[in-house]
Amino acid sequence: MKIKIRNEEPKDYRRVEEIAREAFWNLYFPGGHEHYVVHKMRSHPDFIKELAFIIEADDEIVGGIFYTNSKIVSEDNKEFKTISFGPVFISPEFHRKGLGKELVTHSIQVAKEMGYRAILTLGYPYHYEPYGFLGGRKYNVSMSDGKFYKGLLVLPLYEGALDGIFGYAYFSDVFDVKEEEVDKFDKSFPSKEKKYQKSQDEYEIAVSMLDE
Ligand SMILES: CC(C)(COP(=O)(O)OP(=O)(O)OC[C@H]1O[C@@H](n2cnc3c(N)ncnc32)[C@H](O)[C@@H]1OP(=O)(O)O)[C@@H](O)C(=O)NCCC(=O)NCCS
Numbered sequence: 108m109k110i111k112i113r114n115e116e117p118k119d120y121r122r123v124e125e126i127a128r129e130a131f132w133n134l135y136f137p138g139g140h141e142h143y144v145v146h147k148m149r150s151h152p153d154f155i156k157e158l159a160f161i162i163e164a165d166d167e168i169v170g171g172i173f174y175t176n177s178k179i180v181s182e183d184n185k186e187f188k189t190i191s192f193g194p195v196f197i198s199p200e201f202h203r204k205g206l207g208k209e210l211v212t213h214s215i216q217v218a219k220e221m222g223y224r225a226i227l228t229l230g231y232p233y234h235y236e237p238y239g240f241l242g243g244r245k246y247n248v249s250m251s252d253g254k255f256y257k258g259l260l261v262l263p264l265y266e267g268a269l270d271g272i273f274g275y276a277y278f279s280d281v282f283d284v285k286e287e288e289v290d291k292f293d294k295s296f297p298s299k300e301k302k303y304q305k306s307q308d309e310y311e312i313a314v315s316m317l318d319e
Pocket residue numbers: 130131134193194195196197198201202203204205206207208209230233234237
């Protein structure tokens with residue numbers, strides 16, 4: 108398999124959205140909104156286009172990763188600029204072949220070269236711990252409700268990047284999407300049934316799990 112990672116270009120937009128839709132559909136809740144988030148993200152002020160990557164296998168797009176600006180806000184209201192990835196996705200038929208790993212590793216490397224301080228992301232620890240991400244508690248970074256969740260993962264991008272920095276994680280408002288907007292956008296794709304899947308139970312449990 109010939110693998111290539113490159114920045115996303117306008118000609119890729121629709122295919123990338125189709126893959127995002129396939130990868131997330133019914134995975135965490137009935138339906139999916141990531142394809143719409145990706146669509147909306149590209150014209151949002153928090154979008155970091157230099158860090159929007161797609162991966163090709165034998166010249167076909169099979170996945171992508173997207174980054175937006177985020178921040179850590181301290182108790183005394185100081186803001187520290189961070190970045191966050193998500194969604195990241197690989198076409199279901201290409202899972203567990205190391206492609207997700209290529210994308211995440213490549214984008215972290217470019218983010219380091221660009222001088223960013225740290226990456227905050229939300230997800231399953233087993234997806235991101237292999238890259239060195241640790242739960243927010245380790246760095247004293249909580250969600251805005253002050254709680255340390257297992258799903259908030261933090262990676263400093265250089266030595267001492269988070270020394271003396273702690274507070275609350277804030278993500279871009281691009282992720283706040285209304286169901287009506289998503290449904291309207293989704294109608295431009297072939298119809299797909301929204302339904303229950305077992306993976307939704309794991310997700311329900313995971314989102315509220317505290318790091319204690
Ligand atoms: C998450 C995702 C991008 C991973 O891509 P992938 O190409 O399948 O992952 P890789 O083959 O590169 O796996 C890299 C490592 O991550 C971990 N990992 C990935 N998927 C995993 C899973 N389902 N369960 C446990 N560990 C997993 C493993 O450590 C894996 O290494 P290994 O295969 O040597 O054990 C892909 O599964 C996907 O698109 N999922 C649906 C969308 C999603 O949930 N995205 C993440 C939330 S934004």
